[in-house]
Amino acid sequence: MTTLPRWGASTNARTQAGNHHRGRRLLTHAVIIVAGIAMIYPLIWMIASSFKPDKLIFTEPGLWSSTWTLQNYVDGWNQIGLPFGLFLFNSLIISVACVVGNLFSCTLAAYAFSRLRFRGSGAMFAFMLVTIMLPFQVILVPQYILFQTIGWTNTFLPLIVPKFLGVDSFFIFLMVQFIRGIPRELDEAATVDGCGPIQIFWRVVLPLMRPALAVTAVFTFIWTWNDFLTPLLYLTDQAKFTAPVGLNAFIDSTGVTSYGPMFAMAILSLIPLFIVFLLAQRQLVQGIATTGLK
Amino acid sequence: MSPSTFSRRAFLGVGAAAGVSLGLAACSGGSASTSTSKSLTVAQWGDSTRAGLYEKATKLFTAAHKGTTAKLQYADLNPYLERLATQAAARKLPDVLWMRDTHIGRYGSAHALLDLSPYFDNQIDTKTLGAAAIPSGKIAGGVYALPTHYVGQATLGSKSLLDAKGIDLNSFTHWDDLAAGATELADPSKGIYGVGDPTVNVTHRHLEAWIRQSGEELFTKGGGVGFTADTVEAWFEFWDKLRKSKVLPSADREVQADSGGSATNFLVTGKAALMMDSSNHLSSLQALTKNPLVMGSIPTVPNSTDDWWFFPPILISAAANTKNPELAAALIGFYCNDVPAAKITLLNQGAPSSDTVRSAIAPALSASDKAFIDQISREQKNPSRALPIRPEGASQLDTILTRTGQQIAYGRQSISAAVAALMTSAKQALPEK
Numbered sequence: 001m002t003t004l005p006r007w008g009a010s011t012n013a014r015t016q017a018g019n020h021h022r023g024r025r026l027l028t029h030a031v032i033i034v035a036g037i038a039m040i041y042p043l044i045w046m047i048a049s050s051f052k053p054d055k056l057i058f059t060e061p062g063l064w065s066s067t068w069t070l071q072n073y074v075d076g077w078n079q080i081g082l083p084f085g086l087f088l089f090n091s092l093i094i095s096v097a098c099v100v101g102n103l104f105s106c107t108l109a110a111y112a113f114s115r116l117r118f119r120g121s122g123a124m125f126a127f128m129l130v131t132i133m134l135p136f137q138v139i140l141v142p143q144y145i146l147f148q149t150i151g152w153t154n155t156f157l158p159l160i161v162p163k164f165l166g167v168d169s170f171f172i173f174l175m176v177q178f179i180r181g182i183p184r185e186l187d188e189a190a191t192v193d194g195c196g197p198i199q200i201f202w203r204v205v206l207p208l209m210r211p212a213l214a215v216t217a218v219f220t221f222i223w224t225w226n227d228f229l230t231p232l233l234y235l236t237d238q239a240k241f242t243a244p245v246g247l248n249a250f251i252d253s254t255g256v257t258s259y260g261p262m263f264a265m266a267i268l269s270l271i272p273l274f275i276v277f278l279l280a281q282r283q284l285v286q287g288i289a290t291t292g293l294k
Numbered sequence: 295m296s297p298s299t300f301s302r303r304a305f306l307g308v309g310a311a312a313g314v315s316l317g318l319a320a321c322s323g324g325s326a327s328t329s330t331s332k333s334l335t336v337a338q339w340g341d342s343t344r345a346g347l348y349e350k351a352t353k354l355f356t357a358a359h360k361g362t363t364a365k366l367q368y369a370d371l372n373p374y375l376e377r378l379a380t381q382a383a384a385r386k387l388p389d390v391l392w393m394r395d396t397h398i399g400r401y402g403s404a405h406a407l408l409d410l411s412p413y414f415d416n417q418i419d420t421k422t423l424g425a426a427a428i429p430s431g432k433i434a435g436g437v438y439a440l441p442t443h444y445v446g447q448a449t450l451g452s453k454s455l456l457d458a459k460g461i462d463l464n465s466f467t468h469w470d471d472l473a474a475g476a477t478e479l480a481d482p483s484k485g486i487y488g489v490g491d492p493t494v495n496v497t498h499r500h501l502e503a504w505i506r507q508s509g510e511e512l513f514t515k516g517g518g519v520g521f522t523a524d525t526v527e528a529w530f531e532f533w534d535k536l537r538k539s540k541v542l543p544s545a546d547r548e549v550q551a552d553s554g555g556s557a558t559n560f561l562v563t564g565k566a567a568l569m570m571d572s573s574n575h576l577s578s579l580q581a582l583t584k585n586p587l588v589m590g591s592i593p594t595v596p597n598s599t600d601d602w603w604f605f606p607p608i609l610i611s612a613a614a615n616t617k618n619p620e621l622a623a624a625l626i627g628f629y630c631n632d633v634p635a636a637k638i639t640l641l642n643q644g645a646p647s648s649d650t651v652r653s654a655i656a657p658a659l660s661a662s663d664k665a666f667i668d669q670i671s672r673e674q675k676n677p678s679r680a681l682p683i684r685p686e687g688a689s690q691l692d693t694i695l696t697r698t699g700q701q702i703a704y705g706r707q708s709i710s711a712a713v714a715a716l717m718t719s720a721k722q723a724l725p726e727k
Contacts, residue, residue, distance in 0.1 A: 059563070236367035
């Protein structure tokens with residue numbers, strides 16, 4: 001009998017503590033949810049607007065509409081005279097090729113900078129770092145002249161080929177940092193087993209670089225997919241448009257913009273990004289944790 | 295030879311081989327044209343609808359000129375200008391390009407464009423294009439652009455609201471008549487404003503008209519500030535008085551409506567009886583509302599100059615770097631004067647500059663489109679002194695004017711203080727050359 005009140009009291013105390021704890025957690029969650037909604041609201045608004053008739057988008061600016069329609073998707077897909085799927089396909093080809101290019105060239109360059117000793121490696125590494133700091137606008141015009149002179153405008157080449165030549169020094173730097181974290185003893189053990197530099201790269205370093213590769217792949221994909229200025233400059237033929245340039249074809253800022261179809265196609269062009277992000281999420285978090293990427 | 299040297303070479307070899315093979319693989323898609331037939335690239339701003347119309351129209355030109363091909367490229371205005379800037383810096387501008395009146399000064403004086411005047415007799419007929427045509431592209435002795443189209447300023451009104459009070463839009467001779475009419479039309483109990491506020495929007499063509507009517511210009515010939523503080527102060531005072539008596543919408547309502555584009559225009563939503571707008575907007579607004587809209591010329595200041603009339607041009611130029619200048623000039627002449635082509639493109643860019651073209655396409659137009667070109671044709675009979683070429687800081691001046699308008703409308707600054715600030719920043723943005 002005497003234990004009962006004590007038991008009760010202790011339960012009480014525990015539930016009180018639990019309640020207190022839960023209350024704080026609920027509050028934290030509520031704050032996070034509100035902040036999250038505030039951030040995602042523009043996207044939700046765009047999704048909602050893509051299902052509204054064009055005329056109602058700005059006259060009923062809330063999320064709810066009096067009429068819902070799929071017409072924007074039908075119109076948007078065909079509006080430019082070519083199916084929008086073609087632009088998505090172009091974007092996909094370019095983005096995948098850029099991912100392959102960056103993975104190929106940046107891993108090799110990073111391996112060379114971090115593991116091989118050769119004359120001028122320090123100076124070259126410094127030079128590469130300088131190119132990170134070079135604003136994109138500075139090289140825009142010379143690059144345009146170069147590609148125009150060799151007749152590469154209106155092809156995907158100016159967008160893809162540089163990636164195979166290791167121009168994304170940011171990723172090289174990222175990988176160099178990562179490889180420096182891999183113990184050299186592993187290389188030495190491989191050398192004892194008869195591996196040369198190429199085999200060490202292929203059998204030891206590359207398999208251990210997975211998180212860094214994932215970060216490079218995902219970011220290259222997202223940046224290339226979203227890039228607007230470079231494809232705008234080089235791809236002037238409508239059949240070669242990428243998704244962002246295709247979306248721009250809906251806009252006439254001096255006249256009437258077809259917002260509904262544009263929102264609908266913008267949502268379609270977000271889907272591949274979403275999928276890539278979803279698939280690579282775990283690798284990415286690991287990659288960010290291990291490479292010190294911020 | 296040490297093993298490390300070997301491996302480095304091997305690396306280079308692998309890299310180079312992979313690069314080359316990929317390059318070749320990707321190359322198969324592209325092609326560099328080396329044929330002897332003449333080809334032109336044509337660039338314009340706008341959306342895919344406009345591009346489609348011009349693609350179709352340009353085929354008439356290439357069909358008439360054997361062995362000629364034309365490739366069109368387009369993008370929305372701002373990306374278009376960004377691309378032009380890069381192409382101009384590389385001296386690789388498209389052969390024929392549509393040009394903004396805000397940029398012609400910069401491109402013309404940088405010698406990026408072709409002087410069209412040698413082609414006026416054979417390739418381009420300028421006689422039909424109106425008196426303002428040649429001055430609108432004339433820079434330091436050369437003519438670097440011609441207008442394919444014009445737009446204009448107008449007073450737009452809701453027919454039902456005007457009729458209810460028995461007011462005729464065309465009876466507004468002076469700005470004060472407009473103010474009196476707007477005051478009568480305003481009905482605060484029903485939430486109806488007399489007239490929309492033109493001082494807080496992104497363009498300021500009506501202010502430009504006011505300035506020209508007062509005998510001044512927005513810009514001097516040297517690209518400096520061409521107007522006096524008194525003239526713009528009178529403009530802002532005119533509108534502020536109407537705002538204070540609730541004839542004008544409040545600043546935040548007007549700014550919100552402006553940012554929503556045509557769909558939230560007060561004439562479309564039925565919230566205002568009158569709007570000061572570009573005359574080419576009549577059709578796009580009319581398409582969004584069942585209320586019939588009417589249009590008239592804009593009023594003038596008392597003792598106005600009689601040659602203040604002006605029509606913002608949609609310009610076309612040829613690149614200085616074109617390899618086929620005669621053909622490029624012929625295509626410009628085609629876009630300005632060809633009637634079958636104009637029957638395809640109609641009023642997509644504005645009212646055709648050629649009066650022959652305007653009357654030829656008139657039967658194919660809707661009532662509101664016809665009202666637009668009729669107004670331009672009618673107003674073009676008025677004397678019109680040349681509009682100064684817009685200097686480099688022209689678009690910056692628009693931003694400054696919008697900021698001034700908003701400072702006053704939101705009541706953050708007195709009119710005289712805001713105008714004093716305007717004059718200072720305008721003089722910084724527009725250094726006299």
